[in-house]
Amino acid sequence: MSAASNASAAAAGNVAPHLPWSVRAEMLVRMLGIQGAWNYETMLGNGIAFALEPALRRLPGGRGGPAYRAAIARHSGYFNAHPYLASVAVGALARAELEGTPAAQIERFRVAAPGPLGSVGDRLVWAGWLPLCSVMALLAFGLGAAPLLVVALFVGLYNAGHLGLRIWGLHAGWHHGLRVAQALANPVLRNGPPHVARALALVAGIALPVAAQKLLGEGRIWLGGVLAAVAVGALLVTRLQGRFEGWRLAIYVLAAFLLYSVVR
Amino acid sequence: MALDHFRIDDRLIHGQVVVGWGQPCQLGFLVLVDDAVVDSEWEQELYKMGVPPEMDLYFDSVESAARRMAAYREDARAGMLLVGDIATMAALQAKVPDIHTVTIGGIHHKEGRRPRLRYVFLTPDEEMELQALAAKGVTVIAQDVPTAPPIPLVDVLAGDGTG
Numbered sequence: 001m002s003a004a005s006n007a008s009a010a011a012a013g014n015v016a017p018h019l020p021w022s023v024r025a026e027m028l029v030r031m032l033g034i035q036g037a038w039n040y041e042t043m044l045g046n047g048i049a050f051a052l053e054p055a056l057r058r059l060p061g062g063r064g065g066p067a068y069r070a071a072i073a074r075h076s077g078y079f080n081a082h083p084y085l086a087s088v089a090v091g092a093l094a095r096a097e098l099e100g101t102p103a104a105q106i107e108r109f110r111v112a113a114p115g116p117l118g119s120v121g122d123r124l125v126w127a128g129w130l131p132l133c134s135v136m137a138l139l140a141f142g143l144g145a146a147p148l149l150v151v152a153l154f155v156g157l158y159n160a161g162h163l164g165l166r167i168w169g170l171h172a173g174w175h176h177g178l179r180v181a182q183a184l185a186n187p188v189l190r191n192g193p194p195h196v197a198r199a200l201a202l203v204a205g206i207a208l209p210v211a212a213q214k215l216l217g218e219g220r221i222w223l224g225g226v227l228a229a230v231a232v233g234a235l236l237v238t239r240l241q242g243r244f245e246g247w248r249l250a251i252y253v254l255a256a257f258l259l260y261s262v263v264r
Numbered sequence: 265m266a267l268d269h270f271r272i273d274d275r276l277i278h279g280q281v282v283v284g285w286g287q288p289c290q291l292g293f294l295v296l297v298d299d300a301v302v303d304s305e306w307e308q309e310l311y312k313m314g315v316p317p318e319m320d321l322y323f324d325s326v327e328s329a330a331r332r333m334a335a336y337r338e339d340a341r342a343g344m345l346l347v348g349d350i351a352t353m354a355a356l357q358a359k360v361p362d363i364h365t366v367t368i369g370g371i372h373h374k375e376g377r378r379p380r381l382r383y384v385f386l387t388p389d390e391e392m393e394l395q396a397l398a399a400k401g402v403t404v405i406a407q408d409v410p411t412a413p414p415i416p417l418v419d420v421l422a423g424d425g426t427g
Contacts (some may be wrong), residue, residue, distance in 0.1 A: 041379075078274075112301075115281075115282075115311065122279050179309075
């Protein structure tokens with residue numbers, strides 16, 4: 001279907017025009033590399049244009065035409081959002097471009113969308129799904145699962161979540177177009193993070209002592225030392241908050257462990 | 265409390281604002297000042313999605329923000345006013361002269377802009393607009409998150425994008 005017929009279909013109401021599954025699949029695969037050209041100037045911009053490109057070939061004039069070139073240039077500019085939820089923007093922008101939405105309106109969407117997409121994604125994934133998958137893998141380890149199974153559980157669970165989110169996001173973005181706020185009002189996204197956080201607290205509460213027992217063994221020889229190290233670490237993190245970056249502290253601790261394992 | 269954060273950020277509402285500033289400063293409300301957004305229902309819907317339920321979000325034009333400034337300042341909750349560009353902040357400050365401090369939270373790359381900090385890119389005209397604000401007695405600083413040190417305008421303009 002051409003851009004003109006897409007536009008007329010949309011004009012009949014907010015019915016999403018047709019986008020072949022092969023094009024959607026290509027966009028989805030490209031979204032896996034959306035951070036591949038991340039930089040401080042444009043952040044996700046290059047990745048957004050790269051993911052959109054299969055849809056933009058359907059603009060009047062085809063690949064290399066003036067509309068295609070203008071759209072690629074537009075979407076390569078600054079854009080910052082959660083990398084998984086960026087799929088919502090990719091779907092919405094693809095529809096807007098193929099429906100011939102004015103460039104000024106598309107630019108305004110590119111300013112408005114990153115905030116909500118970043119905010120929802122951060123709460124749902126970085127503060128929810130990722131730590132939840134980690135503590136579930138930790139629980140499996142504590143319960144005696146083989147190392148390969150623990151890794152497979154984490155990788156399988158986490159990837160199922162983010163792939164599902166990307167597939168949903170692309171579909172929701174295409175379906176709602178620039179009115180994508182309706183999709184972000186989805187109860188899973190609005191109310192999901194607190195539920196995930198509660199589940200995380202529950203599983204962490206079970207997993208941490210079970211995994212600690214697995215690591216320390218029944219004899220509890222190391223228990224006092226480990227608890228003291230945890231207390232000192234917590235005190236350090238609290239006292240140095242705002243003055244010392246966490247990754248530096250983690251590297252120092254790792255270096256100390258390495259040194260200890262070499263000299264003992 | 266009350267409205268005492270005036271921020272220029274071309275991303276307007278995003279994680280740094282809602283979480284980075286919102287939690288430590290216990291922000292109860294945000295005022296988004298933009299002459300186009302104030303008339304755009306779909307943009308307002310999008311911005312609302314980025315704000316947690318416990319935080320209020322108000323949309324204003326430069327005119328209406330100036331008119332309501334006294335009410336915002338009397339609000340018992342802490343608040344932050346956001347604009348997307350320097351020109352909007354300059355227009356607001358012209359109507360509300362007792363805006364004494366303006367924070368640059370993020371002005372990102374665009375054609376013609378030079379890097380000054382990692383999160384601040386400016387055209388020569390924008391640099392002059394900031395200097396004009398400073399000349400009127402406004403303290404202009406750059407600070408993306410509360411844990412980062414505030415950077416005075418003179419240091420921002422001397423930067424090369426690596427700071």
